[in-house]
Amino acid sequence: xxxxxxxxxxxxxxxxxxxxxxxxxxxxxxxxxxxxxxxxxxxxxxxxxxxxxxxxxxxxxxxxxxxxxxxxxxxxxxxxxxxxxxxxxxxxxxxxxxxxxxxxxxxxxxxxxxxxxxxxxxxxxxxxxxxxxxxxxxxxxxxxxxxxxxxxxxxxxxxxxxxxxxxxxxxxxxxxxxxxxxxxxxxxxxx
Numbered sequence: 001x002x003x004x005x006x007x008x009x010x011x012x013x014x015x016x017x018x019x020x021x022x023x024x025x026x027x028x029x030x031x032x033x034x035x036x037x038x039x040x041x042x043x044x045x046x047x048x049x050x051x052x053x054x055x056x057x058x059x060x061x062x063x064x065x066x067x068x069x070x071x072x073x074x075x076x077x078x079x080x081x082x083x084x085x086x087x088x089x090x091x092x093x094x095x096x097x098x099x100x101x102x103x104x105x106x107x108x109x110x111x112x113x114x115x116x117x118x119x120x121x122x123x124x125x126x127x128x129x130x131x132x133x134x135x136x137x138x139x140x141x142x143x144x145x146x147x148x149x150x151x152x153x154x155x156x157x158x159x160x161x162x163x164x165x166x167x168x169x170x171x172x173x174x175x176x177x178x179x180x181x182x183x184x185x186x187x188x189x190x191x
Contacts, residue, residue: 012086016093016137020130023097027104027126034126041127048166049117049189054124057131060166063158065132067170069096069139070151077143089140096136100129108177115180116173117188 036055045056076088104123112121162169167188
């Protein structure tokens with residue numbers, strides 16, 4: 001059924017927009033604010049350890065979602081080569097949206113606060129979650145366009161940039177949530 005629905009560019013785009021709308025509705029139903037509780041809407045917010053992080057459209061963690069989209073593209077290309085690019089795009093949107101909903105559950109919000117330097121993390125605004133989902137779709141598009149070596153080089157460069165600028169990245173975030181290390185937490189805090 002998904003193949004039939006995503007057969008044309010218009011249908012695939014409509015499905016992606018529907019996934020984004022449902023994500024927004026679910027997050028609002030979970031109690032997340034649509035925009036930053038500060039009342040401002042910014043395209044970019046670059047300070048990591050503040051209450052406004054994860055509240056505006058894009059932030060340093062959006063790069064992690066971009067890389068995640070690249071990884072999802074690579075995994076589906078290897079595991080499901082017979083799937084059309086449109087079908088893989090729609091599934092990537094579902095995976096990224098599902099992650100945003102899961103990431104904003106009380107369990108994972110508490111986990112971030114307990115084991116990372118994000119002690120004041122309250123979850124994403126709906127706007128930020130949508131921005132992160134779009135970043136994952138941008139990562140998918142980049143990986144679909146670039147040669148494998150280009151995707152690998154971009155992955156390493158983006159991880160290095162976020163490590164340098166934000167003391168975090170996709171790989172460190174996964175490590176810290178699954179197997180936290182005090183030495184990394186102290187380094188991230190600037191110690």
